[in-house]
Amino acid sequence: MATSPASRPGDSRPLSAVDSDPAPDLDDLLVRTARGDDQAFAALYDALGASVLGLARRLVRNPARAEEVTQEVFLQVWRTATRFDPDRGRAKTWVLVLAHRRAVDAIRHDQAASDREDAYEWVGSDHDVVSEEVIVNLEHQQVRRCMDGLTELQREAVNLAYYGGYTYPEVAELLDANLATVKTRMRDGLIRLRDCMGVAA
Amino acid sequence: MTVDLHSLIGPYALGALDEDERDAFESHLDACPTCAEELGGFVATTVRLGEAVAEEPPAALRASILAAAAQTPQERPTVVAMRPRSLRKRLPSLIAAAAMIVAAAGVAGYVIEHQQVQEYQAESSNVEQVMTASDAVTTESQLGSASMRLTHSRSQDALVLAVSGLPALDNETYQLWTVRDGVTTSAGLVDDSDLLYVDQVDGVEQLALTVEPAGGSERPTSLPVATMQL
């Protein structure tokens, strides 16, 4: 990003500033992107690329695959920017929801392919490792603190779903809990996180 | 499906539903102000979770993405044409609803725009009943520039089809057909950006869209330009 032509003062934002209210300029950048403004698109990438890549890496693990997913996400943003309406939502939300979905789709797709390959040699699961690993390394102080405020089951359920890309039945399997419990823990966890982070409901 | 749809809000916000349940929950959202309201805060919360794991991307990725975008055409905006056709007279409020649903189609846009859809849908009880049915299943398909969003409820024995982006025709019309046991029945003429409500669909296996002479035909006179399985 050192060579970024879009790093004008006021345009670029350090990663640590993500907890302040999302800047309306991102919405504006996405609106301009819809009109084919490639400078605006570049600035949007500079603002959100790190979040998209980080999330993709967390989910798909393989760094090269994560970059592929990031590229897919931003190309989809570029192609479909015209669908974004700033009166109804934030650009950042739009992009990150899209990023999560693309990354999860990539995992499920890759998993299906490797399941076919591994059909006869599957020996066990490394799921316990996964749930441990996704908890560490949360950069963001506030998010980590709020995660710490969850019950263990809430935290595991949120982690495995959002950072692990597991469906809730898979989460139930991993946590040895029933489906209804897992659904409830996810919702309760989100309520607690939302309130802890001070996100407007 | 006997799942209580309200209960899927947590898994939905966390991206932990498979496609079928995701579609079912999105149909439910159109009709459930409680979930719609709560979802906004949940999604904003997951955005924080995403940002918390941000990682500086390599410079080469930026260059690669910008270069790829420079060679990728952008989708054109959906223009909502409201032509005075018979369907519009019959279902005036539904056309507005269709426009909203079509605007709402597409991944992340859905989450953001469903609330608007809901307002329009309140005007139309038939459509609402399909969209709110606990067994409503929505599928979306893309055919060139056109997109179709089909919501089907077995319990309501009805479906709602929203169409947009169809190429304009001269002296011809699009016509929708249901196919049941190999028998094709007209389900009405289709304008672009229309929303069609079709009931008594029990046993229908397939929908087909054909191009017919102006005014429509008794039987299809051309091969379908699109088909959708029910």
Ligand SMILES: [Zn+2]
């Ligand atoms: Zn609900």
